[in-house]
Amino acid sequence: MKAAPFEYLRATSLDEAIEALGTPDARALAGGQSLVPLLNLRQARPSLVVDINRLDELSFLRKENGRLEIGALTRHRAVETSAVVRSEIPLLAEALGHVGHVAIRNRGTIGGSLAHADPAAELPAVMVALDADFTVRSASGERTVAARDFFLGPHRTALGRGELLTRISVPSHRGGWAVEELSRRSRDLALVAVFATVTMTGEVCESARIAVAGAGPTPIRATAAEASLTGGPMTGDAIALAAELAAAATDPPGDLHAPADYRREMAAVLTRRALARAKEGA
Amino acid sequence: MITVTLTVNGRTYRADCEPRRTLADFLRHDLGFTGVHVGCEHGVCGSCTITLDGASARACCLLAVQVDGSEIVTVEGLASDGELHPLQESFRKHHGLQCGFCTPGMLATATELLKENPDPTDAEIRQAISGNLCRCTGYQFIVDAVRDAAR
Numbered sequence: 001m002k003a004a005p006f007e008y009l010r011a012t013s014l015d016e017a018i019e020a021l022g023t024p025d026a027r028a029l030a031g032g033q034s035l036v037p038l039l040n041l042r043q044a045r046p047s048l049v050v051d052i053n054r055l056d057e058l059s060f061l062r063k064e065n066g067r068l069e070i071g072a073l074t075r076h077r078a079v080e081t082s083a084v085v086r087s088e089i090p091l092l093a094e095a096l097g098h099v100g101h102v103a104i105r106n107r108g109t110i111g112g113s114l115a116h117a118d119p120a121a122e123l124p125a126v127m128v129a130l131d132a133d134f135t136v137r138s139a140s141g142e143r144t145v146a147a148r149d150f151f152l153g154p155h156r157t158a159l160g161r162g163e164l165l166t167r168i169s170v171p172s173h174r175g176g177w178a179v180e181e182l183s184r185r186s187r188d189l190a191l192v193a194v195f196a197t198v199t200m201t202g203e204v205c206e207s208a209r210i211a212v213a214g215a216g217p218t219p220i221r222a223t224a225a226e227a228s229l230t231g232g233p234m235t236g237d238a239i240a241l242a243a244e245l246a247a248a249a250t251d252p253p254g255d256l257h258a259p260a261d262y263r264r265e266m267a268a269v270l271t272r273r274a275l276a277r278a279k280e281g282a
Numbered sequence: 283m284i285t286v287t288l289t290v291n292g293r294t295y296r297a298d299c300e301p302r303r304t305l306a307d308f309l310r311h312d313l314g315f316t317g318v319h320v321g322c323e324h325g326v327c328g329s330c331t332i333t334l335d336g337a338s339a340r341a342c343c344l345l346a347v348q349v350d351g352s353e354i355v356t357v358e359g360l361a362s363d364g365e366l367h368p369l370q371e372s373f374r375k376h377h378g379l380q381c382g383f384c385t386p387g388m389l390a391t392a393t394e395l396l397k398e399n400p401d402p403t404d405a406e407i408r409q410a411i412s413g414n415l416c417r418c419t420g421y422q423f424i425v426d427a428v429r430d431a432a433r
C-alpha cells in the first residue's frame with residue numbers, strides 16, 4: 001500500500017518543530033523505521049509530518065556525572081557501537097543488538113523507539129530497568145519524566161500534543177547484567193524479553209532490577225521479584241522464586257504468535273536465566 | 283511537490299515528488315533504478331535494502347524527502363568498469379541468485395557485513411542476512427557465496 005497524502009515540514013530549529021507539533025494530528029518523523037511503515041499501511045494518517053532529522057542538536061552521546069546523556073535523535077547503531085556505552089552500560093549496547101537488523105538500527109533513533117512505545121520493543125523495557133529519565137520539551141519549557149512513568153499503554157506515552165522527547169539520561173551500570181529474549185525470528189520484536197541487572201557484595205544481592213518486554217501493555221518492572229532478592233544470598237531457590245514473582249507480575253497478551261500462558265511461562269524461564277547470568281557477571 | 287536531490291551511484295539526480303513518496307518508489311519509479319525491489323513495504327523483507335550515506339537502509343521505510351542531499355548506492359552501482367563486484371561474482375558462482383528478487387538487498391547487506399567484518403563466521407553471515415527474506419529459500423548458497431567472497 002501507499003501512504004495517504006500529508007503536509008510535510010522539514011524543521012530547521014527545535015522551536016519550529018515544537019510549534020508545528022502543536023498542529024492537530026501532527027507527527028514527528030525521526031528515523032521513520034516505525035512511522036513510515038505505519039504510513040505505508042495507512043495505520044497512521046497524520047495531517048502534518050514534522051521531519052526532525054536536520055536537528056543536529058538532538059543527536060549526541062556523552063558521559064556526564066556518572067550518567068549517559070543521549071540525544072533523542074541519536075541512531076541506534078551509534079549508541080550500540082559506542083565504546084562509552086559498552087563500558088558504562090553494556091546492557092544497553094547488548095539490548096540494542098536485538099533491535100531489528102543493522103539496516104533498521106542504522107536509521108532508527110533512541111527517541112523514536114521510546115516515543116513509539118511498542119510493548120514488545122527492547123528499549124522501553126531497558127530504560128525502565130535502568131531507571132532512566134527522559135527530557136520532554138514543549139513551547140512552555142522542559143520537564144523530566146521518569147521512564148517508569150512514561151509508558152502508559154501500547155503506543156501510548158506521557159507525551160502530549162506539541163511535546164518532543166529531546167534527551168534520555170541513563171545512570172551508568174557496571175554490575176552484572178543480562179538480556180534474555182525469545183522472538184520468532186532473530187532480531188524481531190520480542191515475544192518476551194527480560195532485562196536484568198544485579199549488584200552483589202560477596203554472595204549477597206545488593207540490588208536487582210528486572211524489566212520484562214512483550215508481557216503486558218507497557219514494559220513491566222518486576223518490583224516484587226527484585227525485593228525478594230535484595231539483601232539475601234542469590235541461591236538457585238532465590239532465583240527461582242524471583243522468576244515466579246516476575247512472571248506473576250506480567251499481564252501478557254495472547255495472539256496468533258503466542259498464547260498468554262506461554263508468554264507468562266517464558267517470562268519465568270527467561271527471568272531465571274537472566275538472573276543466573278547477571279549474578280555470574282556481578 | 284518537493285524537489286529532492288540525490289547522488290545515486292556517483293551521479294546527481296533532481297526530481298519532484300510528493301512527501302509521501304518512499305525512497306524505494308522514488309529510486310525505482312522516478313529515477314529508474316529498478317534494482318530497488320519493493321516487497322513488503324514495511325521493512326520486514328529487506329528486498330529494498332540500499333546503501334545510504336555509507337550504511338545499509340531499507341528504502342521502503344524512508345521518505346525520499348527525508349534523505350534529500352544523501353548519497354546512495356543501489357545494486358546498479360556495485361559493478362564497475364564492466365567488472366562485477368566480487369560479491370556479485372560469488373553469488374553467480376555459488377547459485378546464490380535463485381529468482382533474483384531478494385538479491386539486490388542481500389548484496390547491500392553482505393557488502394556492509396564484509397566491510398565491518400572481513401572474515402565472518404557462517405553464524406555471523408546467517409545473522410546478518412536473517413533480515414532479508416529469500417522466498418526461494420536459497421540461504422545455503424547465499425551463505426556459501428558470502429563466505430567465498432570474503433576470502
Ligand SMILES: Cc1cc2nc3c(=O)[nH]c(=O)nc-3n(C[C@H](O)[C@H](O)[C@H](O)COP(=O)(O)OP(=O)(O)OC[C@H]3O[C@@H](n4cnc5c(N)ncnc54)[C@H](O)[C@@H]3O)c2cc1C
Pocket residue numbers: 027028029030031032033034035036037072073098099100101104107108109110111112113114115116120121122123159163164165166187188189190324325326343
Ligand atoms: C523490520 C523492522 C524490525 C524492527 N524490529 C524491532 C525490534 O526488534 N525491536 C524494536 O524495539 N524495534 C524494532 N523496530 C522499530 C525500530 O526500532 C524503530 O527504529 C523505532 O521503533 C522507531 O524509531 P524511529 O527513529 O525510526 O522513529 P519514527 O519511526 O520516525 O517515529 C516513531 C514514532 O515516534 C514519534 N517520535 C519520533 N521521535 C520523537 C521524538 N523525539 N519526540 C516525540 N515523538 C517522536 C513519531 O512521531 C512516531 O509516532 C523494527 C522496525 C522494522 C521496520
